[in-house]
Amino acid sequence: MPQEPLVSIGFIAKRTGNAVSLIRYYANQEIIPSVRTPGGSRVFPRSVIRRVSFILIAQNMGYSLDEIRQLLNALPDNRTPTKDDWTSLSEVFNQRIEQRIAELTQLKSSLAGCIGCGCLSLDKCRLYNKEDNIATKGAGARFLLGDRPNL
Incomplete structure (x- = not known):
């Protein structure tokens, strides 16, 4: 299998619409993979764009970085989520949403x-x-x- 092309941190930041510092933070937290070039620059597999998007979606849903790391680490070969992976992860997200709906419904009735x-x-x-x-x-x-x- 051919190796995935590597791209710069600036490329990842631009494509995801995020600051370089956020991409660096995710890499330091080992949520996204990176490698160092002989010159010391950090480069990323191009698929990290999808991985960063997944992280941002999960954070918007209220997941912590630790929870997101666990979800991503559960994927085979620590890969970026595929469409099939997303289907499975959506079930986990749906359970969280249903739990949250129940909590909010309880809160709504208690606010009387x-x-x-x-x-x-x-x-x-x-x-x-x-x-x-x-x-x-x-x-x-x-x-x-x-x-x-x-x-």
Whole structure:
């Protein structure tokens, strides 16, 4: 199989519409492959353009770089996602989207009250959450996260 052509970091940045510093960061994080020329310049397989696009799409969907790295590392030979790979990865993304929709639906229904327990009353909160017992379940608006008052 012929070796893929190598291109400059500037070429990758221009084709993806991103700063050279972002491409360098992805390379330093080992999310995209690069090689050094004898002169010390960094060059990339041309397919990195698609890989960077995938990274940006996944980041826009709320995935962290660590999660993106795991998804990409799961591909055979650490390759750039193909159309078939994208189909498989889309299933993973769809699961995340469905989970997020469920969380947002829960949040939407909870907003009829207030942030927290929904009562906006310290007196009533003392009835449902005496001595702030719900805090033992963690930080944040625990009732919005699905916890229930200790009655």
